[in-house]
Structures are given as C-alpha cells and as structure tokens.
Amino acid sequence: MKAISIISLIVLVLSVLQITSALTLAELTTQINARGGRVIPQSDVNFNNARFGYNYRxxxxxxxxxxxxxxESVQLTLEYAQTNALKVSVKSGGHSSIAEGVQSNRVVIDLSQMKQISYDNVSRVVSTQSGNKWVEFYNFSINQHGVATPGGSCPSVSIGGLTLGGGANDxxxxxxxxxxxxxxxxVVLANRSIVTASEQINSDLFWALRGAGHGGFGIVTQFKFKVYPVEPTYYSSWITYNWSDFEKVLTKVNDFSQTMPNTINLYFTTWRSKDAANPSVALSCFFNGPSTQGEQYCGQFRSFDGVLPTNFTVTYQSYYDTVRTGTDPKARQSYTKGSFLTEINKQVIRRIKTNMEASPLTPFSFNTARLNLYWQGGAVLDKPRNYTSYVHRTYPWNAVFLSSFVGSEFDETYNKWITKTYKQMGTFSEGVYQNYPDDTLENWADEYYMENYPTLKVIKAKYDPTxxxxxxxxxxxxxxTY
Known part of the structure; x- marks a missing residue:
C-alpha cells in the first residue's frame, strides 16, 4: 500500500508539473510558424517596424x-504569456492615439495578419477576422458584392479597434x-476558451464589446456585420474658404446640420501648418444616395451670407475609392484630445477661432495644429444611450483637437497648446469618444462610458474574473458580483 501511495504521489506531482510547465519561446515560435504566423523577438530586424504605430511620441x-x-495561434500566445507570468497587449491595426496595442514588457498579440473574409448573400452578413483594414473590407464587400457597412474612413484603420470603440464614417x-x-x-477569453457573443449567446458580453471592447473583456478575433447595398458612385465635395469667413462658415455648417437629411454627412476641419499667417478651413459634404442628387444639398455651400469658397471640388466615385484615397495620420509625434460639443453657438465658434489663431508657429510644414469636427448624428443618435455600451448618443458633433510634429523640441509647445485648448472647450463639451483615447484623463471611465460604466464592471468580473x-x-x- 505504501508503494502504491508513493507511486500515486509521483504521478500527481508529474501531472501538476506538466500542467504548469511554461511554454518556451522556441516552442511557441515553432508552433506559430507551423500555423503560418510569425514571432518577432527584440533581436529581429523587423521588431521596430512591428512595434510602432503612427504616434512616435x-x-x-x-x-x-x-x-x-x-x-488557435491567439490561444497559443496567451498560453505562452500566462505560463511565463507575462501580460499581453492586443494590436489590430496600430491606430491607437496612445499606442495602447503595443505596451512595454508585454507580449503583443498582433492580429494584423488575420485577414480571412467571406460573405453570405442570403443573410447579407460579412464575416471578417480582426486584421483586415477597412479599405480591404470595402475592396471585398463593395468591389466584389456591392455591399458595405459603416466603418473607418482612414485607409489604414483596421476592423478590430475601430469597431470595438464605436466606428463612424460617411x-x-x-x-x-x-x-x-x-x-x-x-472572443478568446483570459482562460483561453473561445466563445461566441451575440444577442442570443453571451448577450451581456456582446453588449459590452460594442463600445467598450477596448476595456479588457477578451480578444475579439472575428466579426460578423450586417451589410447594405451601396450606390456605384457617391457625390462628395471638398470646399475651402478664407480664414476671414471662419465664423460665417461654421455658423452655416451648424445651421445646415439641424435640418439636413440623414443622407448627408459633414466633416469640418481647420488647421495651421508651419508658420502660416492664418489657419486654413475646409468642409467635406457627402451625400449617401444617388450621386446626381448630392448637389441640391451640398451646393448650398457654394454661396451664402456673402461668403464664396476659394475652392469647390466635386468627386463622383465608389465608396471604396473614397476610403482608399482618404487621409491617414502621419507617422509623427502627436497629441489627441476630444469631446462632444453640447452646442455650437457664437461663443463656441469664437473660442475655436481664438484657439486656432493661438496655435504654434514653427519653421516646418510637417508640424500641424488641427481641429476636426465630425458629424455623428442621424442613425447614430436614434438609439438609447444604453442600446450598447457606446453611450455618446445625445450630441452629434465630435470635436477632436490634434497636434502633430517632428522633433522633441516642439513637444512642450504643442502639448501646452492642445491642453489649454481642450480645457477651455470643456464648458461646451460632454464625454470623450473612446476611439480617441487620452491617457492624461483623470476620470477616463466616466468620460468614455458614463452611466454605462457600472454595468461594464459587472460584466468584466464575469468574463475576466482574475x-x-x-x-x-x-x-x-x-x-x-459573481
């Protein structure tokens, strides 16, 4: 009996050792390579290219x-990290303004090479892995099947990060x-199990992922989207004005937005580069319908209140080409701060104008201070604030201030400008769009998630209890809670 007990003890110890033995980097590399993936250690010549996003700050x-x-590769990488007492960070396209997907002293799970995509014509659903960029998604959905869904407007932004925080374009x-x-x-959970999240299965997780998916519930590896038939071409205009007309232009834009149909999307921007005497100002007007009808709406910006544009360019093209030819953030050092404007009145317009006129002057054309006003109204706001965990469904104008520069000697100047500007706009603002995260926010959870935050903490405890x-x-x- 004593011999049996000893043997049993030995078997138990060996089984425990087997369960808890760490997966080595060499073993991980062999298995990841066999599955068509890639392990990039610090010694690899591609390491720096793989770790940097657009914000070199x-x-x-x-x-x-x-x-x-x-x-399965995601599960393997989690196993490697967890059995070696390491944390992970998750990268899809590297578009985070605070480089959240690549963190120091962690194992980066880079989903950018996961690009499988398919379309079910019966259900009108596109299934895509997280690594596809939106321009790749639209190349497949529009050019091959004539359908699309709202997504990103920058060519390089990927499915994963944008969708989990909201995601809006024209x-x-x-x-x-x-x-x-x-x-x-x-979704791959922290215990390395694979689960489905939908309205029918794990519906609480599904609710949380749609707007707070950056919050650490799990790693989303595949998305399924409803899609809609699209026009072969769309009307889009790019309109520039003199800085002296700034107040009249933004007043017109805001007044027009109050009664325009949901088929119109507006993007207003003002910026100063280098040492320009005055900032520049421009408006994009997009019509989501037959392209021949766009002019009757956007044409109203050709002349109003004594204002004439300095340029009015109309483009007719597929929505794939609209995204393909869009602007990506430049690989520079940058700061980003934003919030939703509760209104646009004369005081707000003058405050914006004053702040832009106070933006830094530098010797280099690649140094820029900018304000982008994104219209996020229409169908974005026709749902309750708790429809999903995305809470920003009251005010349509998403105001995003950016500063982009090269050279550490300009860091303090641009940081002071954007911090002061953001603080002065606080009186007219509510909430922060979580797809423009800001790691200097003291009350980030309240700004991103507001009244949905307590429920999110409960769901987090259920799906990531450790x-x-x-x-x-x-x-x-x-x-x-659980």
Missing amino acids: YNNIPTVIVQTSDV LATVYGLATDNLVEAQ NYFSFQQSIPIAQN
Whole structure:
C-alpha cells in the first residue's frame, strides 16, 4: 500500500508539473510558424517596424511580438504569456492615439495578419477576422458584392479597434455605427476558451464589446456585420474658404446640420501648418444616395451670407475609392484630445477661432495644429444611450483637437497648446469618444462610458474574473458580483 501511495504521489506531482510547465519561446515560435504566423523577438530586424504605430511620441518596447494567423495561434500566445507570468497587449491595426496595442514588457498579440473574409448573400452578413483594414473590407464587400457597412474612413484603420470603440464614417448617419451593425463576435477569453457573443449567446458580453471592447473583456478575433447595398458612385465635395469667413462658415455648417437629411454627412476641419499667417478651413459634404442628387444639398455651400469658397471640388466615385484615397495620420509625434460639443453657438465658434489663431508657429510644414469636427448624428443618435455600451448618443458633433510634429523640441509647445485648448472647450463639451483615447484623463471611465460604466464592471468580473486583461485604461472588476 505504501508503494502504491508513493507511486500515486509521483504521478500527481508529474501531472501538476506538466500542467504548469511554461511554454518556451522556441516552442511557441515553432508552433506559430507551423500555423503560418510569425514571432518577432527584440533581436529581429523587423521588431521596430512591428512595434510602432503612427504616434512616435510613444516608444514602447514589448517583450516579444506575435503575429497570429488564426484563433488557435491567439490561444497559443496567451498560453505562452500566462505560463511565463507575462501580460499581453492586443494590436489590430496600430491606430491607437496612445499606442495602447503595443505596451512595454508585454507580449503583443498582433492580429494584423488575420485577414480571412467571406460573405453570405442570403443573410447579407460579412464575416471578417480582426486584421483586415477597412479599405480591404470595402475592396471585398463593395468591389466584389456591392455591399458595405459603416466603418473607418482612414485607409489604414483596421476592423478590430475601430469597431470595438464605436466606428463612424460617411455611412453611419444612415446605418448607425460600425458596432451597431455587429451581429456576432468570436472572443478568446483570459482562460483561453473561445466563445461566441451575440444577442442570443453571451448577450451581456456582446453588449459590452460594442463600445467598450477596448476595456479588457477578451480578444475579439472575428466579426460578423450586417451589410447594405451601396450606390456605384457617391457625390462628395471638398470646399475651402478664407480664414476671414471662419465664423460665417461654421455658423452655416451648424445651421445646415439641424435640418439636413440623414443622407448627408459633414466633416469640418481647420488647421495651421508651419508658420502660416492664418489657419486654413475646409468642409467635406457627402451625400449617401444617388450621386446626381448630392448637389441640391451640398451646393448650398457654394454661396451664402456673402461668403464664396476659394475652392469647390466635386468627386463622383465608389465608396471604396473614397476610403482608399482618404487621409491617414502621419507617422509623427502627436497629441489627441476630444469631446462632444453640447452646442455650437457664437461663443463656441469664437473660442475655436481664438484657439486656432493661438496655435504654434514653427519653421516646418510637417508640424500641424488641427481641429476636426465630425458629424455623428442621424442613425447614430436614434438609439438609447444604453442600446450598447457606446453611450455618446445625445450630441452629434465630435470635436477632436490634434497636434502633430517632428522633433522633441516642439513637444512642450504643442502639448501646452492642445491642453489649454481642450480645457477651455470643456464648458461646451460632454464625454470623450473612446476611439480617441487620452491617457492624461483623470476620470477616463466616466468620460468614455458614463452611466454605462457600472454595468461594464459587472460584466468584466464575469468574463475576466482574475483581471488578466488589465492595463492603464482597462475596466476594473466590480467586487462580489459573481
């Protein structure tokens, strides 16, 4: 009996050792390579290219970067990290303004090479892995099938990060946010299990992912979207004005937005580059309908209140080409701060004008201070604030201030300008769009999620009870809930 007990003890110890033995980097590399992925250690010549996003103000150095090829590769990478007592960060397209997807001393799970995509013509649903960029999504959905869904407007922004935080482009005013059109997600949880989230399965997780998916609930590896037939071409105008007409132009834009149909989307921008005597100002007017009808709406900006544009360019092209030819953020150092304007009145317009006129002057054309006003009205706002975890459904104008520069000697100047500007606009603002995260926010959870935040903490405790997916702005666990 004593011999049997000893043997049993030995078997138990060996089984425990087997369960808890760490997966080595060499073993991980062999298995990831076999699945068509890639492991990029710090010694790899491609390491720097893989770790940087567009904001070079962040110089994070992860332990290793793993470019996964499928959901099993994500599980393997989680196993490697967890059995070696390491945390992970998750990157899709690297578009985070605070480089959230690549964090120092962590294993980066890089989903950018996961690009499988398919279309079900019966259900009108496109299934895509997280690594596809929106321009790749539209190349498939529009050019091959004549359908689309709201998504990103920058060519390089990817499916994963944008959808989980909301996601709006010209199509959103008619169809809602990208996250509103998500019908199912495949998620790898911290315990390495794969679950489905939808209205029918794990519906609480599904609610949380649609707007707070950056908060650390799990790793979303596949998305399924409702899609809609699109026009072969769309009308879009790009209009520039003299700075002396700034107040009249923004007043007209705001007044027009109060009664325009949902088929219109507006984007207003003002910027100063280098040492320009005055900032520039421009408006994009997009019509989501037959392209021949766009002029009757956007043409109203050709002449009003004694104002004439300096340029009025009309483009007729497919929506794929609209995104393909869009502008990506430049690979520079940058600051981003934003909020939703509660109104645009004379005081707000003058405050914006004064702040832009106070923007920095530098010797270099690639140094820029900018304000972007994104219209996020129409179908984005026709749902309750708790329809999903995306809460910003009251005010349509999303105001985003940006500063972009090269050279650390300009850091303090641009940081002071954007910080002061953002503070002065606070009186007229509410909330912060979580797809423009700001790591200097003291009350970031209230700004991103507002009244939906307590529920998110409860859901976090259910699906990540050990809080493994934790980082500076991850959602914490509500205590004693499950």
